[in-house]
Amino acid sequence: MLERHELEAFLTLAEELHFGRTAERLHVSTARVSQTIAKLERRIGTALFHRTSRRVELSPLGRQLYDEVRPAWSRITDAVERAVDAGRGVTGLLRVAFTGPAAGQLLIGATQAFRDRHPECEVRIREARPSDVLPWLRAGEVDLALAGHPVREADMATGPVLVREARMLAVPAGHPFTRRRTPLSVGDLARVTVLQAPETAYGPSARTYNEVLTLVGAGEGVCVVGAHVRRYFARPDVEYVLIEDAEPVEWGLVWRADGATARVRAFGEAAAGLVA
The missing domain is CATH 3.40.190.10 (Periplasmic binding protein-like II)
Incomplete structure (x- = not known):
């Protein structure tokens, strides 16, 4: 059976692919991590990592071991933490x-x-x-x-x-959408260049609101945002128009x-x- 410190060293190195960062996360020396991995590889009988002077990579067997062990280890550690929580409050x-x-x-x-x-x-x-x-x-x-x-x-x-909030369209100041007499709809977006906003935790997007709004203000396109952006990111070069039929954020x-x-x-x- 593998010991706890061997599992922790292997899993952490598999995620970091860097002996120094692994040592920092585990609060041990780099030499200790290297020794632990070497001992583990001798026990298993093959290399779990490919090492060069510039990089560390999982071997095919190392990747297989990580994929099979990581979920089980997470369940074990979380179960122990829940038990401690239940006992201590x-x-x-x-x-x-x-x-x-x-x-x-x-x-x-x-x-x-x-x-x-x-x-x-x-x-x-x-x-x-x-x-x-x-x-x-x-x-x-x-x-x-x-x-x-x-x-x-x-x-x-x-x-x-x-929280649920309306979706609005950030447009350059003076854009024709700001002078419309009829409400703006999702269908109107097909006629403009829509930039990605950082609204969600997944998918490609601008890194920050300031980044995407700078592009909007420069006339590079428009951007769909939550209504809170109008309050927290007011800018003289950007205006906000309600999209009447859009799903809320x-x-x-x-x-x-x-x-x-x-x-x-x-x-x-x-x-x-x-x-x-």
Whole structure:
């Protein structure tokens, strides 16, 4: 049987593909990681990683071992954490990410409500770009995030929708859409260049609202955004027009499907109670 420190070293190196970063995550020396991996490879009888002076790669057998072991190891560690949570109550540390200032304000309120209920649990809040959310959750850098819904990923779980807001179109100041007498509809977007906005935690998009709105203001195109953008990103070169028949933007909590600890569940309850 493999020992715990061998599994942790193997799984972490398989994710980082860098001995130094692996050592930092495990709080051990680089030499200790190298020795542990070498011992594990001798026990298995073949190389799990291909190493050069410039890079580290999983071998085919290493990739197979990682794919088979990672889900089981996650279930074991999460089961132990849930058992500890059940025995001690909601204590420890909860790391929560948010995307954008509107989500940040909601998260601050939810965090205060959670702390009122569970003062023995520490909460740390981090701002993330939408493209950071899923990688951070998968890597265990945060426990949950307040981000756009839906999230169509099999390894992710979502709580109830906490906020719904209208969709608006960001256009350059003075654009013909701002002078229309009839409401703007989704069909009208076929006549303009639509830029991608960072509304969700998945898919290609601009990295920040400031980035995409700068392009809009320069006349490079238009962008569909949530109504909160008009309030938090007011600019003299950009105007916002309501899209009358568009589906609303939805926001809620997201976490790893195998990471529903007592802390995560309790925070979700606090957030839902705040907006009820």
